[in-house]
Amino acid sequence: MSQKSYLLDTNVLLHDANSILSFQDNEVILPLPVIEELDRFKKDGNENGRNARQVSRELDRLRQIGVLTNGGVALENGGLLRVVVTSNGCLDQLPHELRSPTADHQILALAIQEQHRCDGPVILVTKDINLRIKAHAVGLQAEDYETDKISLDDLYSGTAQLDLTSEQIDRFFQKQQLGTIEQTFPPHICLNIRALDNLQQKAVGRFDPKQQAILPLRGGPQDGYWGIAARNLEQKFALELLSHPDIHLVTLVGRAGTGKTLLALAAGLQSVTESSLYSKLLVSRPVFPMGRDLGFLPGDVEEKLAPWMQPINDNLDLLFSDGGMRRKQQRHEELKEMGIISVEPLTYIRGRSIPRQYLIVDEAQNLTPHEVKTIITRAGEGSKIVLTGDPEQIDNPYVDASSNGLTYVVERFRESPLAGHILLNRGERSPLAAAASELL
Incomplete structure (x- = not known):
């Protein structure tokens, strides 16, 4: 040839x-x-x-x-x-x-x-x-140059259906694990389990790569993660990965309104302020406008960045207004002043080392694979990184739904025991938002 x-x-x-x-x-x-x-x-x-x-x-x-x-x-x-x-x-x-x-x-x-x-x-x-x-x-x-392209139709979902017998599911509940399955699973895949001989008998679990067994999902806080409880099974899986200390990289992909950012913030606040697993919650997003840019804005750095960071502050406002009475009394501005929460742009992350922090990168679909690599390599000892985004809503002219950094990470880390992923499909923001995401 x-x-x-x-x-x-x-x-x-x-x-x-x-x-x-x-x-x-x-x-x-x-x-x-x-x-x-x-x-x-x-x-x-x-x-x-x-x-x-x-x-x-x-x-x-x-x-x-x-x-x-x-x-x-x-x-x-x-x-x-x-x-x-x-x-x-x-x-x-x-x-x-x-x-x-x-x-x-x-x-x-x-x-x-x-x-x-x-x-x-x-x-x-x-x-x-x-x-x-x-x-x-x-x-x-x-x-086209397609070496790093990932088809959205073939994107790893992070979940799977597992059919067992009633006896196996009973043993799963009794022993709180199931390790005698012939099937092989990617690390931290979340499983929807059902009994073939009794379709009413169901369970959910996560494949743990350390124990090489399916484990039940850990029960979250009684009042939810910072007052937020899962509204569907996908969100339940997402909170499991977001709150698990052994999973150092989590990717959440889903349409607008599926709860990606809110779940990540809720789990991050819980892990930092309640569980004390991390010293700080660092939230960031790339600076890309939707539609025509407004141009240069007046004021200092914080004032210039306020419009870009407002979606994150909106979610924080929601979390602090819907939480318990103690949480309502403590505004997130106070936590920012104490250094527990920091909302920053990604512009200055190069060269930094981020130890023992819970880092959330919102709108990660606007990042290139190289930029995502730069972010993940900033993670120091004991840190956790969460990437959220919707590949169907991209404002960066240099990437598309198949070549952006978020989908690239999902596929490259699917076999890594350090990472977990969930594809969120069901919108929970409002019936109108769900309809717009589907019809428009």
Whole structure:
């Protein structure tokens, strides 16, 4: 079988700085206009700038090993990297409408040039939909960069149905565990158990990777987690994971109104103030506007961030108003002043170490896989991280429902004994919110 050649667009490198190593032992081609575009991004302070600088450093390293043009340089995964330049009259191969010397048109012309030169197929890889359409129009193969994409239809739910006999369920209740099941389960998966010979007999449990057994869910506080009780089975599973000290990373995915943020805050407050498992509750979210941005806001840092952090404060207000009398008397502003609760943006998390804290990252679907990695690697000894979000509501223009950091973490950590996950489907905010989430 002939070797394939993958010609990469700039946006692929900005999305994943290690993308040149994602094509196995095939040839990777970088057009010179792509390197020109990288140069314009390298001074940016965001992830695009970091990725552009990382790619430039890697190309400089490879340049010292061999000649990037002509024969190219061998990569450690067995592939080959080449940098190609536009030959004279290369744009003349394109239709008249595409002959303006833009970077996209030069990339198309180079792809056609390489198609004539290479024995195997040349495939243009770009995250630009319109460029893929143009490539198809001029007879080129084109595809999206999907190495880190996760299909929402196949996203791990964190729950499963388990069919047993009545005798096995009786033994489960008697011994408070069940370890003689032939099936294998991912760590901390939550199970809805029923008896095949008696459909009225049911139980719920969680697979514990340490004991290699199914354990019953632990009973929560009598008055709920900071006054909040589960309204459905999915929320009950979520509170089990959120409050369990052996589970250091929890991901909650669900539509608006399923209770993700409220459950996380309630379990976090309970773990910090009542159980004293952590020294501080740190709540954060990325700063991305929905719709047109308001522009620069007046005031100090706290005043500027107030609109972005208001959804978190709304949930805290609800928790403190609906809790017991003692909790009503102690406002969350007081806990903030005492340093027990902190609401911060994610902007300044790089370089920090966060020991023995309960960290909640709301709206995590707006983060890239690299940004989520940066957050999780901040966790110090004894810390717990909770990521919540809805992949169907993304405001970050550089990620989508399949390539965002939240779904990426769900799939990568599904076999880790340190992590647990629940997919919430049932809306509990209000009948109107549930209907809007379903119908709109």
